[in-house]
Amino acid sequence: MKGLTLHDIGLLALLWAIGLFLRIPVLAAPALAGDIAADLDLSTAQTGALTMLPVVVLALAAPFAALLVTRIGIGRTIAIGLVLGSALSAARGWAPSAVTILTASTGMGLGIVLFQTALPAAVRSWLPTRAALGSAVYLNGMMVGELAGAGLTLPVILPLADGDWRRAFLIWALPAIIIAVLALLPRDKGEPSPPGPWRPDWREPLTWELGLWLAISIAVFFSINAYMKTTLDAHDSAPQLATLLLIYNATPLLASFLLLWCGSSFIGRRGPVVATGIAGVIGMAGFALLPGAVGFACALLAGFASTVQLILIMSLPPIVASGSAVARLTGGITLIGYALAFVLPMIGGVLAEVYDAVSLLFVPTILSAMILAVLWPRTGHYGDPEKAAVSGLG
Secondary structure, rough: OOOOHHHHHHHHHHHHHHHOOOHHHHHHHHHHHHHHHHHOOHHHHHHHHHHHHHHHHHOOHHHHHHHHHHOOOHHHHHHHHHHHHHHHHHHHHHOOOOHHHHHHHHHHHHHHHHHHHHHHHHHHHHHOOOOHHHHHHHHHHHHHHHHHHOOOOOHHHHHOOOOOOOHHHHHHHHHHHHHHHHHHHOOOOOOOOOOOOOOOOOOOHHHHHHHHHHHHHHHHHHHHHHHHHHHHHHOHHHHHHHHHHHHHHHHHHHHHHHHHHHHHHOOOHHHHHHHHHHHHHHHHHHHHHHHHHHHHHHHHHHHHHHHHHHHHHHHHHHHHHOOOOOOOHHHHHHHHHHHHHHHHHHHHHHHHHOOOOOHHHHHHHHHHHHHHHHHHHOOOEOOOOHHHHHHHOO
């Protein structure tokens, strides 16, 4: 952390604040889902779609976000994404029906994907010699946002809104407008002129390697969250659900602080990405098969390892690419990662239902990780190791 100027610290604070809103609007919805469903008469599937629709949009719209970065610039893309995402997040509070709230949630996801795709390019452009640090900081903001959206909405935001879920969405959305204005201040010094290509390069092995590992990371974390109750019921441990949910969803914050502290030892290296992917699925398998405290510990291992892996992967684009290629690579791995991360748990759910075996819930993700570990080498650096060293956290 030595050698940081006040300007660098200001940029890091801005990146952290932007990172907060990658998850807060999405994870505030599950906390309010009961009130929303009661007011709008939502079905179970529609209630779940409040959270899943933005995730699907994150996958499908990532290449479009990369196009916008190359056409109008990093700061403007981030600002537009924040304004669009926060405005439509707040608009959910005025929704009179299931159709309108789901439409607003979809538009909110589009706003989020704009600044999610632009953030690695911002790191590369605003902090070219501190890219790994910048990535770790905004991803730490994202992890804090996950915990805040899921954990503070009911005890803090809802009382501020006088118990009205509609006002709660508005309260969460307001700070994003201020951050959007601040995002316009840094100069985009690193962008090419004229803009480079924006479509993901599907012939580039790195796009597939990182995208597929990202899918494993997301699928591990969200599968355990989604199927935690089902698994605990099968192990006769249902009373422990609330405790495990709280501790499990705190593991990303611990993982992000660990990488802020010692990330220069791991970021840019292939080995830690593969190792954390394997550790995540081992933890997932242990949670599926082992009851009691050992199974709980396995779940925490999976949550921690999958988050470390996600941070390592999302830190790479500004290190291994430059200019428009940063957003291009980010768009490609986001499309692959989020799309497959949505599909793998769904396949697991179908298998578990057809064969009446809870342990099959996680099999597609575990098998996919095993195949990946064989397909790609476990050692070496991504891109230029000297560039990774220059961009380190130290």
